[in-house]
Amino acid sequence: MATVECRDLCKSYGSQEVIRNFNLSVADHEFVVFLGPSGCGKSTILRMIAGLEEISAGKLMIGGTCVNDRDPGDRGIAMVFQNYALYPHMTVRENITFALERAGVKKPDIDTRLSPVVDSLGLDVHLNRKPTELSGGQQQRVAIARAMIKTPDVFLFDEPLSNLDAKLRGHLRVEIAKLHRSLRSTSIYVTHDQLEAMTLADRIVLMNKGQIEQMGTPEEIYSRPATLFAAGFIGTPNMNFFELEASEGRLRDGALDLPAPAAVPSGKVTLGVRPGAVHLVPEGTPDAIPAMVERDEFHGESRLISLRSGAHLFTSAVPATTQIHEGESVWARFDASALHFFDTERGHRL
Structure with a gap:
């Protein structure tokens, strides 16, 4: 796995600056959660790390190497999206293995990598079904499996549970935590749901207006909020x-x-x-x-x-x-x- 370092990252759309001098170091095997309200810049930073948004200024380091100019496929990352992004005409198996097949990985190697992934996510009985035949939770498991099978250095999650009902969110939250522990991955997770952040994160990065409002463990931010914004955002019911x-x-x-x-x-x-x-x-x-x-x-x-x-x-x-x-x-x-x-x-x- 790998470290992630954001050094004075900036993002502008024309004259509008949405991210300014963002600095963060994510340690190897750490699970960091970007938390904040809609429009605070958390997904924009995640997409910059993934290579889906151009970096206006600053340096992005993954595993100690600057990756600003690298294509998304060459950054050693895998991303799980909010909307699953599955191919409806492909089976579950084909959706999970598609990227490996395109990369020229041989079928016996694909099968070897596929088995433990689908077993860990309970997808082995659904491999021949189409995404439209699956529930929302099962589709999100397929999206996670597609990321896992690539054995990336860094996992990126962009609000992966926001389209699910409360009970299913709780179940998948536990599964994601178990996967992180078993894979010992470096993970960055974006959410506006403080319960997800508090239960998943080794460290929370609380965002506000494109900048870090406070950073620390869930216990630190809850027990000792550094600002009025942090105090009002963290905690249910509200302070x-x-x-x-x-x-x-x-x-x-x-x-x-x-x-x-x-x-x-x-x-x-x-x-x-x-x-x-x-x-x-x-x-x-x-x-x-x-x-x-x-x-x-x-x-x-x-x-x-x-x-x-x-x-x-x-x-x-x-x-x-x-x-x-x-x-x-x-x-x-x-x-x-x-x-x-x-x-x-x-x-x-x-």
Whole structure:
């Protein structure tokens, strides 16, 4: 397998610059996930690595060699697309082996390579069927098998599960993780689904407006988001935010008056609190704030309670057994050990 290095990569369409000075090193055998909203540039970078988009500036290194001017077929990569891109007139076997046949690989060698690939993906019983006879999940397995059989240095995945239903996405997510471990491949995976990123990645590259917003393990980005954008994008349900004034050891606005940690400077700050750190407590609990229940959502193992205190609307995640009613007056307290503070104007973590 191989390393991947992006050195000051840039991409422009005419005068519009969509990627600027992108730098990233992917280690051998690492599974890196590009995560971000639509239009943030993650698929564009993947296509530049694949050779499907021209690099406007910078260097792309695969296995220590600059590949800027190499054709996609000469980069040692295999790519799995969102839309499967299967040939409808070919059987499953023909779709998987087509690239090897075109490359002149002999049939006995193709058969030797085909068997373990289809066995690992459960496709051995479907080899003589056409893609139209398969489910969406089976078609995506064929696309993955077609990439695997090429034994590439680097696997690229461009939102491969986004066309599937939730149950099937979960199943294939597990299969992709198992394949990565068994093949010890170097993999780069693009998604806008944070659950896929959190469960698959060795390291997440969180993208925003063509640049890296934050990079780290799933635990690092979730537990210590570096910016307001990262804090708001990572985590389900979303983090609560409160714009407050820090002064004399307190955090205040018209409705809230909370203790401020010593490390928080005076001035405007944004307090971030995940719903799981918002606890419903008895009246009179120190530093608790009064609130009214606006909505109670049953989520199976938990309830998501929408609360209003003054102008602030925020949520609390509580056990499903909690007895609560819309319109009820309650008291909420933030877990002091699980608070996040950000510079309101610049958006950076304090």
